[in-house]
Amino acid sequence: MKDNIAERISLLKDKFDSIDQSLETHLDGLLYSKPITYWDYIQTDALLSLQIQRTQLPDEMIFIMYHQINELLFKMILWEIEQVANNESLSTAFFVDRLGRISRYFDMLSSSFTIMGDGMEKAQYMKFRDTLTPASGFQSAQYRLIEFASTELINLIDFRFRADINRNTPLEHAFEYLYWQAAGKDYKTGKKSFLLQEFERRYKKEFLDAMKVYQKVNLWSKFKTLPKTDQEDLNLINAMRELDHNINVRWVMAHYNAAAKYIGSSNEEATGGSDWRRYMHPKYQKRIFFPELWTADELKNWGITNLTSCEILTR
Numbered sequence: 001m002k003d004n005i006a007e008r009i010s011l012l013k014d015k016f017d018s019i020d021q022s023l024e025t026h027l028d029g030l031l032y033s034k035p036i037t038y039w040d041y042i043q044t045d046a047l048l049s050l051q052i053q054r055t056q057l058p059d060e061m062i063f064i065m066y067h068q069i070n071e072l073l074f075k076m077i078l079w080e081i082e083q084v085a086n087n088e089s090l091s092t093a094f095f096v097d098r099l100g101r102i103s104r105y106f107d108m109l110s111s112s113f114t115i116m117g118d119g120m121e122k123a124q125y126m127k128f129r130d131t132l133t134p135a136s137g138f139q140s141a142q143y144r145l146i147e148f149a150s151t152e153l154i155n156l157i158d159f160r161f162r163a164d165i166n167r168n169t170p171l172e173h174a175f176e177y178l179y180w181q182a183a184g185k186d187y188k189t190g191k192k193s194f195l196l197q198e199f200e201r202r203y204k205k206e207f208l209d210a211m212k213v214y215q216k217v218n219l220w221s222k223f224k225t226l227p228k229t230d231q232e233d234l235n236l237i238n239a240m241r242e243l244d245h246n247i248n249v250r251w252v253m254a255h256y257n258a259a260a261k262y263i264g265s266s267n268e269e270a271t272g273g274s275d276w277r278r279y280m281h282p283k284y285q286k287r288i289f290f291p292e293l294w295t296a297d298e299l300k301n302w303g304i305t306n307l308t309s310c311e312i313l314t315r
Helices: 003-017 023-032 038-042 059-085 092-111 113-117 122-131 141-150 159-164 171-175 179-183 194-213 219-225 234-264 276-280 296-300
Strands: none
Touching (some): 059 113, 059 122, 059 219, 092 234, 113 234, 141 194, 141 219
């Protein structure tokens, strides 16, 4: 037996001994296992079987696949955030790298809206959208988890009620004043739309659990636990600002403009019945994950100016 093969077998034996497993059993398993293929590893057949249309209109397939791709990207983003949240010896370099990854995912999300915005016939969309009621992209649970994992809860509270919410507010009470409640709740009567009721029935417990888990390990909280010198690192500050802008202005506005193209001129509600303009446009809710990294003027004009790019700070 060649020395390099013998060395590998020895390393494998050490590996399996450390977990009380038999090397011989695992080697026997290799004799009978089949070689991996691309389609088995990626689960191509399962993935391509998940597009179920409700109509016969061809462009509905584009709509379905586009949103499924979004959800896969959301999963990638959460995967990256968790690496930061669970890192007990977080370095600036690691933080910057992961923030850069997340920003690239959101770059992809923002630029991809042309696929839906320019890639569907309006006449087809206006027909198949009626079969989607009351479902809405509002009901993306992964996107809500990204928000909880990115910033302190106060930054997700409806701008009109932030003065009444603080860190001591019970999570279940604060939940009722999250900014996206405005898309399906009448604050005067407390009545919630069917869209919101169903969303909460399916995900409220998961959301409350996530709110608790990420209270101290969201991206903004992790940033504030770094040494002062690290918090002043311009590479890190710019990475934080870029991500904040990408999520809360650039991507949101790309989504807003795509929606406006199809339903804006008709003055219609979104499929879930929400006031999508006031809910989506960043100038209304002032969704800002890392507010202390922006100037007073930038905060004042959030969502009104500088929609496509984020200023890079220099020394």
